Amino acid sequence: MTTKVSAPPGPRKLALPLGPLERIAATVRARYPGLRADAAAQVRQNRHWIPLLLAYLLAWAVPVAWCWRLWGDPNNPLSFQPLVPLGVGLLIWARRADVRRATRRLDLVSTAESALRKPGDLRLVTAGCLLLLFAFLTQVSGIAVLGLLLIGAGVALAVFGRFLLKVLAVPLLFSLVMVPLPDSLVGMMTQTLQLGSTQVAGLALQKLRIPCEAVGTFLKMPNYTLEVAVPCSGMSILFPVLALTLWLLLWRRARLMYGACLLCAAGVIALVMNVLRIVLMGVIGARNPELAQTLHDANSWIFTALAFYLTFLLARVTGIDRQKVTVRRA
Secondary structure, eight states, X not given: OOOOOOOOOOOOOOXXXXXXXXXXXXXXXXXXXXXXXXXXXXHHHTGGGHHHHHHHHHHTHHHHHHHHHHXXXXXXXXXXXXXXXXXXXXHHHHTHHHHHHHHXXXXXXXXXXXXXXXXXXXXXXXXXXXXXXXXXXXXXXXXHHHHHHHHHHHHHHHHHHHHHHHHTHHHHHHGGGGSOOOHHHHXXXXXXXXXXXXXXXXXXXXXXXXXXXXXXXEEEETTEEEEOOGGGSSHHHHHHHHHHHHHHHHHHTBOHHHHHHHHHHHHHHHHHHHHHHHHHHHHHHTTOHHHHHHHHTSOHHHHHHHHHHHHHHHHHHHTGGGGBOOOOOO
């Protein structure tokens, strides 16, 4: 009679907690089990477009280098623009069912039976190329970005036609938020908001019984002088909050009038947040000038986040979900 000797059990592997990125990946795999296979199939099916896509991305190199003097400064009012492509991608993702239905409908009809598959012309591509050429001659970053966006939309129009492009019209229009404004216009608006914010903050400090005199962009107090510099003008809060609010409205597919009212409210909230920032600096500066200077030098994204959070709460209270436009099925 033989006895079977079992091997001693090995050490048990401890289950390590997943990191945040791993948790997100696990959630995506659980909710969309066939996402990786579908993506791989789409890449194989459209691999002939990869060289054109790489050439298009390469064309962005010089305009991005021009724009980086604006985008690389966290206190610049246009520093949010590199995040716009992420917003465009999320808007397209939110409309993936519409894109799928439109694509299915295009597959069911033939070119001879319907004008749906009729490709668009190359006028948008031509206009984009001319703008890009003009931008390289003048080295104007805004025109270069606009030209590249027109080229991308024009290629989609020429390949897929007007029908499918209509489904993606809203995300493509939101991409225009990425176009840098002229420096002269931004400078004029910044100076106007500097002077206005200084005057309003000076009146608020006087109401708080703090002796204060507003002279240009300076708030003069008995033992402290506060300069409302360019980072405190409010532009670096106003522009990102308006862009985020517009994205929220497009994501929720809110009605036009409701969206216009919420955008106006978002602008007011952003400007009030900036004035409160200056008033707080004045109150602290009367007692602790060093702490006030620290608040002055703080990144504007903190106040941008607070302003947009208040805007988001206002949208929830006023019922943004009840303002959705009914979307017809393709």
